[in-house]
Amino acid sequence: MRSLISKTGVVNGDPWLRLEGAADAAAAGADLLVPLAVWLEARERLLDRRGRLGVVIEPGDEPAVLASDVSWLSLIAVHFPSFTDGRGFSTARLLRERHGYRGELRATGPLTRDTLFYLARCGFDTFELREGENALESLAELLAFDEVYQAANDRGPLFERRLQALA
């Protein structure tokens, strides 16, 4: 069983249904998570249905294609097919900082607790852990560091705080 956690706790009962097959087959009213290609192709039809919408982004996908859609989407799930493919970190920051996405940003894939701190700093809210990863211990890793040097999505650079302390 893969557990889902947020920055504040374990998420029980994920409402999102992954679309399998064609867009028309989607259950009416469900919160529906669709691949980016399906979204781009069936955008109008999907928007006409009831229920919230989410899109899955793969590492090679260009987040800018969602620039004008960010207000329609309630979930963007960035997939990390392998632990060591770091493209999704940049994807997240671009969605948040360049394209103004404010909805839920979820990291999916076989994640262990070890990248959670970085993922959260890049703007992710929720994290789908790999099979067998302990959810409570993983939550603790979100707090692995009290301070950070560089600016990212969560806070400004350490030098701002250091200079403030001097002032």
Place this chain on the structure above:
Amino acid sequence: MYRYDSIDRHIVSQRVDQFRRQTDRFLAGELTEDEFRPLRLQNGLYTQRHAPMLRVAIPYGMLNSTQLRRLARIARVYDRGYGHFSTRQNIQYNWPSLESAPDILAELAEVDMHAIQTSGNCIRNTTVDHFAGVAPDEVLNPLVYAELIRQWSTLHPEFAFLPRKFKIALSGSPEDRAAVMVHDIGLKALFNYDGEPGFAVIVGGGLGRTPIIGHQIRDFLPAEHLLTYLDAILRVYNRYGRRDNKYKARIKILVKALGLDAFRREVEQEWSFLEGGPGTLPAREIARVESRFTQPAYRPLPQVSTGLEHHLSADAAFARWVSRNVHPHKVAGYAAVTVALKKTGVPPGDVTADEMDAIAELADHYSFGELRVTHEQNLVLADVETESLYALWQALDALGLAVANRGLITNIIACPGGDFCSLANAVSIPVAKAIQERFDDLDYLHDVGDLDLNISGCMNSCGHHHVGHIGILGVDKNGQEWYQISIGGNQGPTAALGKVIGPSFARADVPDVIERLIEVYLKARDSEAERFVETVQRIGLDPFRGNVYALADQ
């Protein structure tokens, strides 16, 4: 050097705690080898032939005596009594156990050191001119910027899983001693016409399998924009660098594939969104970091030391050492001194724990308790009074560390090679030893003059053979060790890649081949002032080839 504040210390200590938890989980079977690998690499732990290797960061090569004593202690307690200084200004231990790694990191943290990002596909230790801050030819002291880059790159959340490793080098002198032309990013610190500090930015250089001289993508980047511009380059690389083939994953391949102009456009476009953003450095921050650096309390001294003059004329061995291993200093009455870690028969860069302690003592006594590691695998005492040079030389000589070979052929730069490294095709240390033994006549060596000889045990080029005046590369032919020889490589502002002279040689023939190459040079040079590499540039490879392969035809 930079002094940590409580926040720097806290970050490093939380990193040790995190790695201890990760190691525990791995040892308990909760993390697979594949999952643990990037985590241990980003904490400096490699697996190699015999045991894990731990690479400890020496940020931009700067160390104090307390830290060096701690490195000695670690060598004694956790290793076999020695360490190996690398061409990346770091120190490596070849024999620690995985179980002890968290304890070693905790010992390092106590003296404000760490092994963060010393390997793995992330931003590595930034390297800097080992005479930064003291060189008279320096335009702009790059050390404060090196520290700003260290902080920016440490645990950067976006760039921890890049396509491949990423190395930045920084120099503030026109005599580029940091090899900025052969790094993923090279930065030349300089002033613009209005007297504002900044950088020329070079991207896409590198050695390894595909050696490439870097391209300047920006002639002047104002200092305040340093970090946002680095963010822009790294983001373009993180998103578009190849991940399907690790031999084509470095940024140099991306620059080549896109073309320089297109790559530059990508970076500039990315930067247009980041310019002026939160990473922009206020002048106050640059000044604050500068104020965290120790300032040596130089004494007012005369330019010329009468004691030194006397010893120079009275002691030829000392004079020879001064001519090779003592370097000018921006402050009158001071000099920078190379402590040569190139004893014959000992791997280049290897130092025993006792030697580390002794060198720490000398640093305390002669150089304000600080020292530097060079990418030539030597140490430097950067602030020595010229009046004390003779006493220092005697002390170093007693330790066997006064080999007067800085810049000479026996100052060999070499990777650990097949004796230690599981990647290597061939050994490098025994080759270095054989060459050092062949050229043990100091008068001959000084007659030959400046000659960089670099040895790499495989295409990964850790010994930087591409930029050696003579480069030696270990290659594998049907399971046997062979050595390919190139000449004409060069580092510095006129960086060039060496050209292979022809078919490779058996190990036993290498010293003969080197001797043959030098014979041609000594006959052909137009004066004693013309260096080996300049002769190669002037007359080309053919005369060298002729003399070397004539040997084989006999």
